Amino acid sequence: MSLRDRMPPAHPFDDDKLKEECGVFGVVGVDNAASVVALGLHALQHRGQEAGGIVTHEFGQGFSSARRFGYVRDNFTDAETMATLPGPIGIGHVRYSTAGSKGATQIRDVQPFFGEFSMGGAAIAHNGNITNALALRKELVDRGSIFQSSSDSECIIHLMARSMGRKIPDRMEEALRKVEGAFSVVAMTRTKLIGCRDPLGVRPLVLGQLGDGWVLASETCALDIINATFIREIEPGEMVVATGKGVESHFPFRPAKSRFCIFEHVYFSRPDSILGGRSVYETRENIGRELAKEAPVDADMVCPVPDSGTPAAIGFSLESGIPYAMGIIRNQYMGRTFIEPTESIRNMGVRLKLNVNRALVKGKRIILVDDSVVRGTTSRKIKEMILEAGAAEVHFRIASPPTKWPCFYGVDTPQRDKLLAANMTEEEMRDHLGVNSLKFISIDGLYRAVGEARGRDQASPQYCDACFSGEYPVKPSDMLDQGFEMKTPAE
Structure with a gap:
């Protein structure tokens, strides 16, 4: 992740959604590893669409790499x-x-990163965020390190370079012990494929x-595309x-209670993936069922905000x-570089991606099910489109608690x-969006949907839910130094 100030998406057609920042994939002991990696990255494209990179090694030829902006399908499919x-x-x-945009993102920020050490070279790809990176x-x-990128992930390479470990896995262990935050690496x-998760297991990683x-x-859907057998999740x-001789495992960090990101269940992961032994699709359907129990409404039709709201809408129905x-x-065929955004095109916004099925919604009381409300800009536009198409009422049901x-x-x-949600009550948000009703699933309801029968009301939550609760399992050191204020007891 870039260490520069966070900015709203620069592309005028971006959804008002939270964005997972990256996906990782690796393979050892196969013919033509690069093609297998490209297929895996294609399956993980939902986790990052700005850029991608691949590093391989061939005896006698050394390490090779390619890093490109844009989709995997556009960059890693040609024979050349x-x-x-x-x-x-x-x-x-x-x-x-x-x-910001591609122009603001330098190619040097695109992973994997590579380092040459005394015992040989190593490349690393990181999903997550290092909270003490600054x-x-x-x-x-x-101490003399010269950084080539603005990425926090490059810190790991420099820490490995300063380690006195005799083997690269030893150096990686020592480096990661100094890192705070979330990482799946x-x-x-030249001969070893290495995977590691942070002690809390915030971000996913699986073995096949x-x-x-x-x-x-990062997800089991990437195993499916190459017809690999899912073995297990890497433990926190x-x-x-x-x-080629097999897989060795050990636990280099102090044991801690798992705090897997609950939003992976809600939105980030593909619905055909398996998380914690549970189908993501079935979990999202359960979220919809819980939402229907908690926030019923008299209406004629349940409609998803595609595509992420679909399983929850089915469960609600x-x-x-x-x-x-x-x-x-x-519209499944609109790319990120559809057209030069003139002001008139920019104002079309959501309509370039979504269109209302007028024959279905006219005169109906509609329940719209979406995964989240972030800034609310897209939600307002969708509501306007539904009403313009002749709907009698619009009710929003959100498959996650308020993102505060x-x-x-x-x-x-x-x-x-x-x-x-950080600046308005639920009633104020309803009025701001201009809908007949607005309800979010409760945090207890979300926990029940992901398999915690007692909800969140237990001694220590199983998941990281900081975006809803404000309770951060790892102190965001850099942000605190920059003035970020943590949750107070009154909140």
């Missing part, structure tokens, strides 16, 4: 590019930038097997080292008995004063 990435081992990364960077620069040497080779990925605080219909259709706090663990979140 893939021919420059030979070898049986490789890692890759897809990135979502937090600081302090680490200052210390490293003061995939790294490679492909023939005699091994795979690491675990490091695995995979070679099944629980409430109100018919489900695709009242909004998404920024995330510092690998999610692009606006500053707190830009979050609608």
